[in-house]
Amino acid sequence: MARYSPSIQRLINELASLPGIGGKVAQRSAMYILDMPQEKADSLIDAIRNARQSTCRCSICQNFADSDPCPICSDSTRDTKTVLVVESPRDVSTFERTHEYKGLYHVLHGVFNPLTNKSLEDTTLSKLIERLSQNSDIEEVIIATNQNAEGNAMALYIARLLGPSGIKVTRLAQGLPMGSEIEYADDLTLLSALNGRITLS
Amino acid sequence: MARYSPSIQRLINELASLPGIGGKVAQRSAMYILDMPQEKADSLIDAIRNARQSTCRCSICQNFADSDPCPICSDSTRDTKTVLVVESPRDVSTFERTHEYKGLYHVLHGVFNPLTNKSLEDTTLSKLIERLSQNSDIEEVIIATNQNAEGNAMALYIARLLGPSGIKVTRLAQGLPMGSEIEYADDLTLLSALNGRITLS
Numbered sequence: 430m431a432r433y434s435p436s437i438q439r440l441i442n443e444l445a446s447l448p449g450i451g452g453k454v455a456q457r458s459a460m461y462i463l464d465m466p467q468e469k470a471d472s473l474i475d476a477i478r479n480a481r482q483s484t485c486r487c488s489i490c491q492n493f494a495d496s497d498p499c500p501i502c503s504d505s506t507r508d509t510k511t512v513l514v515v516e517s518p519r520d521v522s523t524f525e526r527t528h529e530y531k532g533l534y535h536v537l538h539g540v541f542n543p544l545t546n547k548s549l550e551d552t553t554l555s556k557l558i559e560r561l562s563q564n565s566d567i568e569e570v571i572i573a574t575n576q577n578a579e580g581n582a583m584a585l586y587i588a589r590l591l592g593p594s595g596i597k598v599t600r601l602a603q604g605l606p607m608g609s610e611i612e613y614a615d616d617l618t619l620l621s622a623l624n625g626r627i628t629l630s
Numbered sequence: 631m632a633r634y635s636p637s638i639q640r641l642i643n644e645l646a647s648l649p650g651i652g653g654k655v656a657q658r659s660a661m662y663i664l665d666m667p668q669e670k671a672d673s674l675i676d677a678i679r680n681a682r683q684s685t686c687r688c689s690i691c692q693n694f695a696d697s698d699p700c701p702i703c704s705d706s707t708r709d710t711k712t713v714l715v716v717e718s719p720r721d722v723s724t725f726e727r728t729h730e731y732k733g734l735y736h737v738l739h740g741v742f743n744p745l746t747n748k749s750l751e752d753t754t755l756s757k758l759i760e761r762l763s764q765n766s767d768i769e770e771v772i773i774a775t776n777q778n779a780e781g782n783a784m785a786l787y788i789a790r791l792l793g794p795s796g797i798k799v800t801r802l803a804q805g806l807p808m809g810s811e812i813e814y815a816d817d818l819t820l821l822s823a824l825n826g827r828i829t830l831s
Binding site: 436437459460462463467494 | 635660
């Protein structure tokens with residue numbers, strides 16, 4: 430016999446389709462949702478609907494926001510000469526957490542990845558090119574895609590594309606993370622830390 | 631400035647309030663929900679609403695089900711002499727997965743836990759007592775609460791409560807899990823495995 434009734438199984442499947450949520454957590458969450466008071470369930474449903482309705486993509490940086498342009502793009506105190514290119518809106522929030530970066534952003538919404546059928550057209554790369562061609566303020570594009578094969582390929586592709594424009598294109602440093610021990614570093618990280626070594630004196 | 635817009639932050643908070651879903655996964659899932667096609671979002675909302683509407687608690691075993699009595703309680707091929715007492719509906723599905731246990735269930739929906747303000751009245755223990763007093767078929771109650779302080783306390787409490795009834799009360803065996811290595815076992819598990827040792831010849 431089936432392990433759960435059809436309607437419960439469907440809820441579990443829907444939850445498990447969200448990224449980072451496995452079967453066990455989906456089951457626990459489904460039981461929790463079935464057990465919660467009605468107003469809490471309504472609030473969950475409303476949060477999903479409301480977030481989708483009141484969120485748009487900023488026409489400048491493509492980040493999710495309640496307004497267009499987004500608060501970062503419309504903040505006159507920010508340095509408009511620098512654009513940090515990231516894969517996802519989460520990466521923007523990660524950089525904002527440091528309170529150090531004062532420039533603007535561009536959210537790609539993914540990178541070219543043949544394994545997941547993600548093409549360049551699925552990203553907002555063309556919007557970045559358009560933005561750079563229309564805005565002569567921008568002097569530097571910092572590419573902060575993830576440090577993996579797809580992220581590196583996308584970084585090189587963008588760098589080659591922007592080569593003729595004269596805009597400076599940089600990439601985040603590769604190396605050992607803060608607090609890490611040499612003994613546990615993987616070979617590629619160690620190699621990039623060695624190649625990117627800096628002069629102390 | 632805020633890291634996310636209010637409506638996105640609210641969605642992240644709602645998702646993070648589900649059990650087993652931490653901040654990072656809630657952020658990833660929220661972005662995924664914002665990015666998904668409208669019909670997929672509608673389907674997620676509908677799954678939540680539908681599961682809650684079409685699910686009831688079985689009046690016999692208190693498990694979540696689409697019908698009352700649930701398919702297990704109304705299955706005439708099952709052994710009605712044995713009741714396995716578990717903490718959650720997920721535990722029922724775990725036992726059903728083994729295809730070995732053929733008796734009935736009773737879902738407590740939690741155990742007494744002062745740390746989470748869960749009282750005995752929040753569990754379905756009184757329904758179990760009522761069920762046992764009305765049903766003279768039942769010969770054995772197997773307590774399968776979790777092997778932690780709260781689960782053990784609940785097991786002892788139920789055993790003491792049922793003592794005068796003459797119904798046999800058993801508890802799942804404690805010991806080393808299949809495939810485990812002695813070297814990595816914790817002291818309490820090792821001790822219970824030693825105390826519960828079985829005669830081979």
